[in-house]
Structures are given as C-alpha cells and as structure tokens.
Amino acid sequence: MSSIWEYANPKKFIETTDRILPALAVLTGVALLLGLIWGFFLTPDDFRQGSTVKIVFLHVPSALMAINAWLMMLVASLIWIVRRHHVSALAARAAAPVGLVMTMIALLTGAIWGQPMWGTWWAWDPRLTSFLILFLFYLGYIALWAAIENDDTAADLTAILCLVGSVFALLSRYAVNFWNQGLHQGASLSVKSGERMDMTYKLPLYVCMAGFVLLFVVLVLIRTGTEIRARRMRVLLARERMGA
Amino acid sequence: MILNVTDLTIARGGIPVLEDLTFSLAQGQVLVLRGPNGSGKTTLLRTIAGLQPPVSGRVEVQPESLVYAGHADGIKATLTVAENLNFWAQVFGNADISHALAAFELGAFADRPAGALSAGQKRRLGLARLLVTGRVVWVLDEPTVSLDAHAVAMFAMAVRTHVAGGGVALIATHIDLGLDEARVLDVGYYRARALAVDDFDGAFL
Amino acid sequence: MRALLIRDIRLAVRAGGGFGLGLSFFLIVVVLVPFGVGPQNALLARIAPGILWLGALLACLLSLDRIFALDWEDGSLDLLATSPLPMEGIVSIKALAHWLTTGLPLVLAAPLFGVLLNLPEAGYKWLILSLLLGTPALSVIGAFGAALTVGLKRGGLLLSLLVLPLYVPTLIFGAEVARRGAEGLQVATPLLMLAGITCGAMALLPFASAAVLRVNLR
Numbered sequence: 001m002s003s004i005w006e007y008a009n010p011k012k013f014i015e016t017t018d019r020i021l022p023a024l025a026v027l028t029g030v031a032l033l034l035g036l037i038w039g040f041f042l043t044p045d046d047f048r049q050g051s052t053v054k055i056v057f058l059h060v061p062s063a064l065m066a067i068n069a070w071l072m073m074l075v076a077s078l079i080w081i082v083r084r085h086h087v088s089a090l091a092a093r094a095a096a097p098v099g100l101v102m103t104m105i106a107l108l109t110g111a112i113w114g115q116p117m118w119g120t121w122w123a124w125d126p127r128l129t130s131f132l133i134l135f136l137f138y139l140g141y142i143a144l145w146a147a148i149e150n151d152d153t154a155a156d157l158t159a160i161l162c163l164v165g166s167v168f169a170l171l172s173r174y175a176v177n178f179w180n181q182g183l184h185q186g187a188s189l190s191v192k193s194g195e196r197m198d199m200t201y202k203l204p205l206y207v208c209m210a211g212f213v214l215l216f217v218v219l220v221l222i223r224t225g226t227e228i229r230a231r232r233m234r235v236l237l238a239r240e241r242m243g244a
Numbered sequence: 245m246i247l248n249v250t251d252l253t254i255a256r257g258g259i260p261v262l263e264d265l266t267f268s269l270a271q272g273q274v275l276v277l278r279g280p281n282g283s284g285k286t287t288l289l290r291t292i293a294g295l296q297p298p299v300s301g302r303v304e305v306q307p308e309s310l311v312y313a314g315h316a317d318g319i320k321a322t323l324t325v326a327e328n329l330n331f332w333a334q335v336f337g338n339a340d341i342s343h344a345l346a347a348f349e350l351g352a353f354a355d356r357p358a359g360a361l362s363a364g365q366k367r368r369l370g371l372a373r374l375l376v377t378g379r380v381v382w383v384l385d386e387p388t389v390s391l392d393a394h395a396v397a398m399f400a401m402a403v404r405t406h407v408a409g410g411g412v413a414l415i416a417t418h419i420d421l422g423l424d425e426a427r428v429l430d431v432g433y434y435r436a437r438a439l440a441v442d443d444f445d446g447a448f449l
Numbered sequence: 450m451r452a453l454l455i456r457d458i459r460l461a462v463r464a465g466g467g468f469g470l471g472l473s474f475f476l477i478v479v480v481l482v483p484f485g486v487g488p489q490n491a492l493l494a495r496i497a498p499g500i501l502w503l504g505a506l507l508a509c510l511l512s513l514d515r516i517f518a519l520d521w522e523d524g525s526l527d528l529l530a531t532s533p534l535p536m537e538g539i540v541s542i543k544a545l546a547h548w549l550t551t552g553l554p555l556v557l558a559a560p561l562f563g564v565l566l567n568l569p570e571a572g573y574k575w576l577i578l579s580l581l582l583g584t585p586a587l588s589v590i591g592a593f594g595a596a597l598t599v600g601l602k603r604g605g606l607l608l609s610l611l612v613l614p615l616y617v618p619t620l621i622f623g624a625e626v627a628r629r630g631a632e633g634l635q636v637a638t639p640l641l642m643l644a645g646i647t648c649g650a651m652a653l654l655p656f657a658s659a660a661v662l663r664v665n666l667r
Contacts, residue, residue, distance in 0.1 A: 323459065
C-alpha cells in the first residue's frame, strides 16, 4: 500500500527525511547562493531606485514564506483535527518559529528598503501593518504551544487557534486595506501592477524564491524530526515510570 | 442495565492507568470503587461522565440520565444556599429544592451566603445538588470528604432512598458508607500493566 | 439557559464580582490620555473616537479571564459540562453575561467620557452606535480567548496576547465609524462591516470556544 499517509507514521517520517535531508540541504545552499550572488552582484542598478532595489531578493522571498508558512500551519492543523496524525501537529508546531523569523526578515528588509525610498523606516501602510499583525499571530500561536504541558491538548488548542486566527488574519487584511490605502508598490511580480519587473531581475528573484522555499522545507523537516524525537523521549520516559 | 462499561482502558495525561475494565449496574444497584491514590478512580468517573474520551472500550449510558459530582462542589460563595440549589434545579429543568434542603438538613441555612458555610456544610450543599437534578445515575467522586459521621449517615440515607426509587450510584470512596447492598470494585486489580500502544503513540517507538 | 444568565449577572454584581471595575478602568484611561498628549481641545477632539474605542476595548479585555476561570476553579465548569445545557449554549450565555455586565455599561458611559475628550457633537450618535454594535464581538471573541487559556495558571497575559490580534478588525471598523461620524463623513461601509463581524463572530465562534473548552476539561 502506498499512500501519502504512510509518512504520517513518525518512524517512517524520520527514516525518509533522514535519507533526503542531506541532498535537500545541498540543493538549498546552491539555490540560495546562486540566487543571492546573481541578484546582488550580477544585475544592473535600477535607473530610479539605484542599488537599493537589490534588497528585493531577500524581501520578497521572505514575505512569500511568511504567508506560506502560516498556510502550511493551517493545512497541518486541519489534518490534525480531521485525521489526528501526530506528525502533522508537530509539523505545524515546527513551522511556526520559522514563519515568525521570515515575517521578521520581511519587516526588517522592508524597513531598510523603505528608508531611502519613502524617507521613513516605518509607515502604517496596509501591507506593512498586515505583516505586523501576522507577526502577532505567530507570537500568540507559539506562546500557546509553549504554555500547555499536555502535548495532545496543546495540539488541539493551537490547531483551533490557527483556524480561527486565519479567518481573523484575513479579516484584518481587508480591514487594514480599508483603513489606509498605502504607499507600498503592488505585488512585485503581479501582472497588473504598473511597475513590472524586468526579466533581468525576475530570473534571479525566482531562484531566490526557490531557495527560500527549500530553506523553509529543510528547516521544518529538521524541526519536525526534533519534535518527534522529543515526543518519543517523553513516551519512553513515561513507559519507564510505568515499569517502575 | 442502566450503565454498561466494557473493556474500558483509560489514560491520565496520556499515560494509561486502568485497562480492560468491565462492569455494569442495573436498576437499584450501588457500586463502590476502591483503590489507592492515583489508581485512576477520578479518571474513570470523568470518563463515564463523558468529560474525557476513553483510550479504548465502551461506556454505555444515557447521557441524559447521568449526574456527576467531582472533588469540587461548584458552589458560588456569594450566592445563598437556596440560590445555589435553585440554579442547578433550573439547569436540570426542575423547580423544587425543599426535599434536597431537608435531606441534608440545610433548611436553616437556606438564606445564608454559601461562602459563610463550613467545609462540611458546603459539601452537604454539593451533595444536595444531586437531589435537585432528578437524574438516575449518580457518579460521585469522594463524596464524603470533610463530612462528619452524622453527615455521612445523611448521605448514606440519600443514596439508599435514591436506589430504592430505581436509581443507580457509582461512588469512589475510602470510607465504609454502611450500605449493605453496595458491591465493591477494587480498581487496583485493573491497573494498566504496560503502556497501551495505540496507533499513534506506539508509532513513535 | 436563563438560569445561567441570571446566575452570572448576579455573581458579577455581588461583592467581589468585579462589576464596575472595567468602567473605572475606562475612566482612568480617558483621564490619563490628555496628560499624555496635552490639553489642546482641537487635538483631543481629533483623537477622541479612537481613544474611546481603545479604552473600551482595554476595559473589556480586563475582565475576560473571569468568564471561565472562576467556574473552572470551583468545579462548576465540570458540572455545567455534564448538565443538559449544550456547551455552545453555555459559551454564548457566558459571553452575553460578560457583555451585559461589562460591554453595555461601557457603551452607556462612553458619551459621558466623550465630553471629557471634547468629542465633536456629531460624533456621539455614531460612537454609541458603533460601540453598541462592536462590543458584543469583543465579548464573544474574548470568550474564545478565555476558553483557550482557562486551564492555565497565570493565563492572563497569554490571554491578552491571543485576543488582541483577534480584536484588530473590530477595532478598525468600530473606531472608523466613530471617527467618520465625528467628522461628518459617510459611515455606511464600516458600519456594515462592523455589524458583519459581530454577527459572524456571534454565530460561529461559540462552536470554536465550545470545542476548546471540551479539550480543556478532559
């Protein structure tokens, strides 16, 4: 029988990830190095933004992963609620700090980029504000995991928080858009936006995005493995106490 | 049978405490649970009351026929004794609390704030709640804590009246209630021997 | 259900129930703001709608942990969970009781505090309406947060961390109604959004809160 749920078995999960992780890590390193070197050194300066534009190669991929990490947590939470696979709950738990850091990188690089462009480190622009709110959601989610001792209780509560939080994060996005029509440029790659990117920037940016996606996958796999081993340790300790 | 427990395995904090527990209660029966501290009596009662799911096995009981009383009485200190009882009577769709006040000799305190009662009196108020619910299956966790001999006799009388009227009582207690008709079940016999390997936790090993 | 509502209100207004605490907190926030930003009437008039909304929100937050924590501590929550009342109903009723004892007094006191902050005359109507529509959402969302943290010691701080981000949309639309109302602008859109959030939260969140409570009780 071969189904994707096979990998919901912690043992199988660890075996598989241990096998593919080295290759995946190398691939991640190559993609990131290639993308960032290409982006930073081998692209021309923008005629308006100068070399500041090159921070886009960090800013856009991290912003992308900040949102996708939450989406992944949402899917993993749903899988936990519906099918109750422990690996799924642990993967959601493992992804949260990674998502938090990605959000932080997006905010920081945004501030560094915004200073020369808009003349300010921070503006209550809808996009910036949305990311700040997302940051708060990550903090709450991680804090709730940390506060509860029982693993299954924590998994249940954080999964429900993730679902409810997703709805409210989406609502906040619309609310913030309504509240302030900001100065942020449109999505960097969107077709509609006026300032479309040139191919010379797009290609290295795609490579960087792939690198960040791989980086996220690698980090989450490692962290999920760690969570599984920690959980296994607790089971073993409990069994030892039972035997005594 | 009013209450059927079949091959029940229960866990506290993810660790199984009792396994393969099977018993049943027919109309008019009392079952006293015994066992050392931490043997899983409270967990068993909470599982039967539907507050937590069993690891495996079945509990068959009409949920609408059951009333649970735990270690804490759920008494509000700023409400009077009558207000406390009236509240629970209304929650369970009843109105009359006088028989409950009488059975536990609380009539004299009816208008006193529950916070002013002694520990034993509070416990009596907590037990009087059982009478206003009108439920058939009593699931009681250490009901006699902080009761004096006289109050224990009151409680035993209430249980006797309850089962005489076709009720059922499942009581975890250490003391002898003086109920001759009660059966005794020592849960220590069902102590979980090995860690039950369920599909998920077992897969971690 | 009605018995539970009456009991909760009774508990709140009796000694030690904390009734009026939120109101006093609201007053203190409103009094402190001019000390912080200066006494210029024009400035206060400009920020009054936002400050009043924020003060009401914080005052509401203050009493959230009482919704379930007291019943948890004395065992009532176990007994309620095994009673004939459905958990969703218990959650909704408790949120309603919280609103009646915290939210509603805030709504009624807000115009009074508006005077202190020199709220423009046109704003009073919309301030009251926006608070009346928005504070129920604050109670329902808060009940969800309270249910999440009910079993935790020192859960108060975590409760704030969990609930405040959830309050963002309500605050934005609520304060926007009050601000636009005070400036004599169109209020229809934010008002509808605010009403929508409140209705949605009241209809759906009790299910999440009940699920969370069941998990916490086992």
